[in-house]
Amino acid sequence: MDMSKAVLPSIPPGQTESQSLIRGAAAPQPLGVVGLVGLAGLVCIPFLLNQAFTYHLAIFICINTIVVTSLSVLARAGQISLCHGALAGIGAYASVFCVKGLGLPFAVGIVAAMAAAGLAAYLLGRIVLRLQGVYFVLVTFAFGELLRLVLLEFGDVTGGANGITNIPPAAIAGYVFLDKPAFYALAAVIAIAVLAFFRGFYASPAGEAVDAVGENPALAESSGIGVRRTQLFAFTLASVFAGLGGALLAHYVGYISPESFNMHLSVALIIMMVVGGRRYLLGGLVGALVMTPLPEFFRGAVESQDILYGVALILMLRFLPQGLAGMRLPRKWRKQP
Amino acid sequence: MTTSTTSRPLLEVKGLSKRFGGLQAVSGLDLHVARDEVVGLIGPNGAGKSTAFNLISGTLIPTAGQVVLEGADITGKAPSAVVRRGLARTFQSTSVYQGATVAQNLLRGALSTLPGSVWTHTVTTRARKAALQRVAREVDEILELSGLGPYRDVAAGGLAYGHQKLLGVAIGFATNPKILLLDEPAAGLNGEECAELGRLLQRLRTHRGISVLFVEHHMAVVMELCHRIYVLVQGRKIAEGTPQEIQSNPAVIEAYLGAPDYAHA
Numbered sequence: 001m002d003m004s005k006a007v008l009p010s011i012p013p014g015q016t017e018s019q020s021l022i023r024g025a026a027a028p029q030p031l032g033v034v035g036l037v038g039l040a041g042l043v044c045i046p047f048l049l050n051q052a053f054t055y056h057l058a059i060f061i062c063i064n065t066i067v068v069t070s071l072s073v074l075a076r077a078g079q080i081s082l083c084h085g086a087l088a089g090i091g092a093y094a095s096v097f098c099v100k101g102l103g104l105p106f107a108v109g110i111v112a113a114m115a116a117a118g119l120a121a122y123l124l125g126r127i128v129l130r131l132q133g134v135y136f137v138l139v140t141f142a143f144g145e146l147l148r149l150v151l152l153e154f155g156d157v158t159g160g161a162n163g164i165t166n167i168p169p170a171a172i173a174g175y176v177f178l179d180k181p182a183f184y185a186l187a188a189v190i191a192i193a194v195l196a197f198f199r200g201f202y203a204s205p206a207g208e209a210v211d212a213v214g215e216n217p218a219l220a221e222s223s224g225i226g227v228r229r230t231q232l233f234a235f236t237l238a239s240v241f242a243g244l245g246g247a248l249l250a251h252y253v254g255y256i257s258p259e260s261f262n263m264h265l266s267v268a269l270i271i272m273m274v275v276g277g278r279r280y281l282l283g284g285l286v287g288a289l290v291m292t293p294l295p296e297f298f299r300g301a302v303e304s305q306d307i308l309y310g311v312a313l314i315l316m317l318r319f320l321p322q323g324l325a326g327m328r329l330p331r332k333w334r335k336q337p
Numbered sequence: 338m339t340t341s342t343t344s345r346p347l348l349e350v351k352g353l354s355k356r357f358g359g360l361q362a363v364s365g366l367d368l369h370v371a372r373d374e375v376v377g378l379i380g381p382n383g384a385g386k387s388t389a390f391n392l393i394s395g396t397l398i399p400t401a402g403q404v405v406l407e408g409a410d411i412t413g414k415a416p417s418a419v420v421r422r423g424l425a426r427t428f429q430s431t432s433v434y435q436g437a438t439v440a441q442n443l444l445r446g447a448l449s450t451l452p453g454s455v456w457t458h459t460v461t462t463r464a465r466k467a468a469l470q471r472v473a474r475e476v477d478e479i480l481e482l483s484g485l486g487p488y489r490d491v492a493a494g495g496l497a498y499g500h501q502k503l504l505g506v507a508i509g510f511a512t513n514p515k516i517l518l519l520d521e522p523a524a525g526l527n528g529e530e531c532a533e534l535g536r537l538l539q540r541l542r543t544h545r546g547i548s549v550l551f552v553e554h555h556m557a558v559v560m561e562l563c564h565r566i567y568v569l570v571q572g573r574k575i576a577e578g579t580p581q582e583i584q585s586n587p588a589v590i591e592a593y594l595g596a597p598d599y600a601h602a
Binding site: 216222223224229230 | 394396415416417418420421425426427428432433434435436437441444445446448449450451454455456458459461465469508509511512
């Protein structure tokens with residue numbers, strides 16, 4: 001029944017830094033000077049290099065960080081979704097509809113994107129979250145395809161296969177984020193805000209419930225943490241931030257089509273999550289940092305790109321199931337009595 | 338028997354039955370547990386004890402019958418909903434959050450006692466902070482009572498087997514139940530650990546007057562702790578009474594040891 005374990009081998013999570021008081025009762029631990037300086041340095045790199053291409057990559061890394069970090073909430077609750085890209089698409093289309101179609105401000109479009117994606121996931125989750133493991137994965141895959149076909153079919157609203165072009169760029173209080181450095185600054189600020197939010201989230205009782213359900217659903221259910229209720233919450237929360245990422249993407253690229261949010265995106269997000277480390281707050285960031293620039297190195301070998309990805313994923317799951325963010329952990333674990 | 342003399346029992350099970358295809362795992366089980374009472378459920382392997390537990394706690398939905406907790410019908414409700422009404426259960430095998438620390442395990446057990454739901458738990462309000470502090474105090478208390486205090490920050494997966502079983506019971510206790518269902522808490526424990534478990538149950542009960550219903554094969558533990566005992570054989574209740582009555586009941590002896598030769602003569 002529990003096929004998710006077969007897809008992604010279970011790992012002993014937690015037990016990283018939170019030796020303090022009980023996590024839920026305490027504020028999240030400070031990041032530490034090293035962490036903050038490292039993060040600040042990372043954010044500054046594109047400004048130092050000051051190349052259009054670096055900005056472009058960095059913007060994608062920010063967007064991927066947001067979406068992958070949100071996807072790992074669902075993973076930590078014990079479910080894998082193959083429609084996270086599609087949910088980002090719902091956000092993108094919702095924002096574009098508000099900003100381009102109705103002429104509303106960009107900020108309203110972002111809120112609409114998050115609300116639309118969250119609502120879609122809530123309604124879908126209400127129905128399909130009684131399924132577990134691989135069955136849930138299959139239904140989310142089907143939902144992604146369904147959404148793609150719907151977007152293609154209703155061409156007068158969605159632009160059909162041609163997509164929507166000339167999407168207005170992001171603008172806040174009259175300032176238009178037209179050039180790449182400006183949009184990068186915006187994306188970086190939002191990505192950091194999202195990471196800060198999830199940092200607080202995982203230290204809250206809700207985050208504790210998500211981890212409990214993911215780690216031992218039977219025990220969680222029989223100690224009063226409803227598995228389905230918690231997974232529905234995780235699915236909705238994950239989708240809200242997928243919608244945010246989708247909207248940012250739409251306003252950055254200026255063009256969306258059903259193919260921008262197809263299954264390949266969903267799979268790429270899962271790969272990033274697994275490579276980065278799906279049990280770690282910074283797993284999404286690490287995954288996005290490593291995997292976003294990778295296709296650029298393989299430009300010359302487009303045909304074999306997917307094969308390389310597949311091999312990389314298998315090796316990753318075999319030798320580093322906790323992802324890159326968990327690399328330091330084994331040594332710490334051996335110290336345990 | 339005692340039903341009419343005392344006030345309404347805490348837990349009442351009436352005509353509980355479960356059929357798996359052609360197998361009648363539990364048939365027409367009646368039992369009750371009063372407040373502050375420790376009741377044992379014993380029987381040979383395959384008697385349907387664990388099934389009865391799963392039916393009462395909501396893991397399985399009964400084919401027929403009723404489970405009533407404090408006068409409210411909880412038949413067929415989800416386990417998590419049943420826990421919130423005050424009936425918690427532990428598992429036969431060790432069941433803990435392996436990667437989480439002992440304190441975190443207990444915190445997760447106590448999560449359901451927080452007001453609100455997972456939808457509102459992300460937001461930290463003043464009331465929630467106070468509730469979390471209360472939970473943190475309770476966790477410390479349970480650590481103290483269970484003797485797991487020294488292992489507070491150890492990953493549960495790194496504990497010895499006996500300690501993991503204790504932690505399982507402690508997690509159940511952390512949900513602040515009115516009645517705790519223990520599925521073979523002493524299985525796999527050595528004599529010293531069994532005694533420790535017995536003492537833990539006594540401490541928990543004196544600390545916060547809860548009832549206990551437990552399935553157990555370890556007769557010394559059962560006879561020492563239980564006020565009353567039900568005996569289940571092939572899904573049917575064949576006897577109930579005090580430990581002394583059960584020990585001398587011929588039907589029970591027959592079920593466990595087989596009929597003596599002279600019975601056939």
